[in-house]
Amino acid sequence: MDALERTWLSLDGLSVGDAFGERFFGSTHEVLQRISRRELPETPWTYTDDTEMALSIVEILKEHGRIEQNLLAACFARRMQFNRGYAQGTYAVLCGVKDGLDWRSLTQASFRGMGSFGNGAAMRVAPLGAFFADQPLTIVCDQARLSAEVTHSHPEGIAGAIAVAVAAALAWQRRDAGGTLGRTWITAVRDAIPHGYTRDAVGEALDVAPNATIIDAVKLLGNGSGVTAPDTVPLCVWVAAHASQGFEEALWQTVGALGDRDTTCAIVGGILALRVGHNGVPQHWIKSREKLPIGPDIVAP
Numbered sequence: 001m002d003a004l005e006r007t008w009l010s011l012d013g014l015s016v017g018d019a020f021g022e023r024f025f026g027s028t029h030e031v032l033q034r035i036s037r038r039e040l041p042e043t044p045w046t047y048t049d050d051t052e053m054a055l056s057i058v059e060i061l062k063e064h065g066r067i068e069q070n071l072l073a074a075c076f077a078r079r080m081q082f083n084r085g086y087a088q089g090t091y092a093v094l095c096g097v098k099d100g101l102d103w104r105s106l107t108q109a110s111f112r113g114m115g116s117f118g119n120g121a122a123m124r125v126a127p128l129g130a131f132f133a134d135q136p137l138t139i140v141c142d143q144a145r146l147s148a149e150v151t152h153s154h155p156e157g158i159a160g161a162i163a164v165a166v167a168a169a170l171a172w173q174r175r176d177a178g179g180t181l182g183r184t185w186i187t188a189v190r191d192a193i194p195h196g197y198t199r200d201a202v203g204e205a206l207d208v209a210p211n212a213t214i215i216d217a218v219k220l221l222g223n224g225s226g227v228t229a230p231d232t233v234p235l236c237v238w239v240a241a242h243a244s245q246g247f248e249e250a251l252w253q254t255v256g257a258l259g260d261r262d263t264t265c266a267i268v269g270g271i272l273a274l275r276v277g278h279n280g281v282p283q284h285w286i287k288s289r290e291k292l293p294i295g296p297d298i299v300a301p
Contacts, residue, residue: 003131007058010130010168010270011294013281014054017251017269018123019045019289021262022085024255035256043288049084050266053124055294057147061131067146073103076150085262087227089116090151107153119224119232121148122160123263126270129168133274137192140169159198160229164267166192167237172274180210181241181275189237197230205238214239214256223259232260236267240275243268247276248285 001009023041024031034041056075060068077097080086086094089110096106110116125144132140144165148158167189174181186205193199201221208217217238222231235257243250247269254268255261273281 003134004062006130006133006172006274007061007127008294009273009278009281010127011051011054011058011292012278012286013247013273014124014126014266014270015047015051015292016045016281016285016289017254017265017267018050018262019047020251020269020285021255021265022046022048024261028258031258032256035252038252040288044290045288046290047084047292048262048266049080049086049090049120050123050263051292052079052081052084053120054127054266054270055079055292057124058127058294061128067128067143069103069146069150072147073097073150087116087118087120089118090120093151103150107149107151110153116152117154117156117160117229118152118227119157119160119229119260119263121152121157122164122229122233123266125161125165126168126267126274129165130172130270130274132165133169133172135169137166137169140165141192155194156196156198156229159194159196160233163189163193163198163202163229163233163237164271167240168271168274171240171271175275175277180244182210183241186237186241198233201230201234202237205234205241208238210242210244214253218257218259223257224261224264225259227260227263232263233267235259236264236271239264239268240271243272243275247272247280248282 056079060072077094080094093106097103141162144161145158148161170188190202208220221234224232239254251265254265
């Protein structure tokens with residue numbers, strides 16, 4: 001499987017997870033009942049900004065073989081649809097880009113000059129990890145950083161993107177290994193993340209037993225409710241590491257964590273698709289997801 005085929009595989013997993021998770025917002029009692037019954041949502045499952053931004057990353061990688069930040073910013077802005085659920089900060093940056101302003105100044109000025117450390121750069125980046133999965137991790141990390149900086153200039157926002165891209169690349173590299181990805185994979189992911197809160201939080205996933213309940217894992221690792229990289233990425237890494245029953249059950253487990261469930265499901269889906277392959281992602285889930293504007297060629301909006 002070549003780089004673009006891997007990228008497409010991860011994008012399928014990401015977008016299915018995103019659209020699946022998005023269908024489980026609402027009354028907590030009702031949502032938990034639906035999850036306990038494994039009640040699939042009505043179709044079509046529409047995707048969110050997670051997928052829409054991932055499409056732009058895939059487009060740039062397909063056309064240029066690497067992240068070109070100016071082109072990525074323009075592509076993000078061109079594809080942006082308000083009804084996809086963009087975070088306020090990202091929406092403001094991309095509106096500025098549409099108006100001809102420089103993305104660097106907009107991104108660096110956000111959040112009182114600190115930049116965003118939200119989970120937005122992490123949610124969209126798994127296909128990038130897939131694209132560079134046969135390259136050294138230094139390249140994966142550098143390209144993830146470039147992809148993040150367009151909207152997330154804070155070191156923790158960048159660290160979240162690096163973590164997920166590395167997780168995706170290593171999931172592909174270990175696709176033929178028996179058993180689960182496990183603790184050694186978590187350790188390898190953690191060690192590639194720059195020092196800081198996100199790295200430390202991913203390290204804490206090593207202290208959560210593989211057979212812990214999702215509720216117990218959330219208590220220690222978060223579930224994205226804070227919409228930050230440190231409180232989103234660690235749970236996703238833990239679920240992906242111990243997904244012993246395959247893609248479908250891993251997504252049910254992830255959505256059961258509640259929190260920022262479209263994003264957590266997108267991250268887990270984008271990583272695990274590379275582990276389980278095309279046959280491991282349920283075809284009826286892919287058919288339930290809103291059709292992507294992508295085929296043999298990326299369709300520019």
